[in-house]
Amino acid sequence: MPSPTSAEASASAARRSARAILAEARFHGPTVPRPLHGALHDLGRALEAPLSLVDELVSKLGAHVPGGSSVIWVLLALLVLALSAVLAARGSRRALAQSTSRPSADEFRPLTADELEREAAAAERTGRYADAVRFRFKAGLRRLAERERVSDAPTLANGEIARILGSPTFDSLASRFDEIAYGGYRADEQDAERSRLGWERLIKSGGEA
Secondary structure, eight states, X not given: OOOHHHHHHHHHHHHHHHHHHHTSGGGSOOOOOOTTHHHHHHHHXXXXXXXXXXXXXXXXXXXXXXXXXHHHHHHHHHHHHHHHHHHHHHHHHHXXXXXXXXXXXXXXSOOOHHHHHHHHHHXXXXXXHXXXXXXXXXXXXXXXXXXXXXXXXXXXOHHHHHHHHOOHHHHHHHHHHHHHHTSOOOOOHHHHHHHHHHHHHHHHTTSOO
C-alpha cells in the first residue's frame, strides 16, 4: 500500500496531466476573429445604462408606493400604450388630411372653352386685361378644335395654326397675344375688347375671317 506522501504526489501528477490534456487544441474551438465585438460590447453597455437608471428609479418609487415596483411597472406600461395610441391617432389624422387635400381628377381636367370665356370675362371686369387676353386666346383655340377647324389647335404653335387658317384676324390676335404673354407688353382695356371681338368674328366665320 503506497504511503500518503506518494499518494499525494500521484494525485498531483494526475491533475497536472489532466490539465495538460484539456488544454490541448482539440478540446477547444478555433479562435474566430470578432471585429465587432468591442463595438457591440460598448453598444450593449450604452443601452444598458438608461435601463439601469429606469430600474433604479422604479425601485426607489416602489419603496413609497403600495404594491411596490410591480405597480410602477404596470403604470409605465399603460403610459407607453397611451402614448402609442395618441401617436397612431395623430398619424391617421395626418394621413386623412393629406388624402382629402389631394386634388381630384376634375382639378386636372383642362378648362373648356366656355369656362375659359367666363374666366376671361371675370378678369376683364376686375381690370386684369392681360389675363383676359390669355384666357380668350386659349378659349378660341379650343373652339377651333371643337369645330374641327384645327383639331389639335391647343397643342400647336401659333405659327402652325396661322399657316393652316390663312386668316388675317387670327394673325392679328396671335401677334398681340405673343406680345402680351411673352413680350412683356402691358395690356389695356382696348386689348381685351379687341381680343373678344376678334375671336367672335373668327369663330363665326369658321376660322376664315
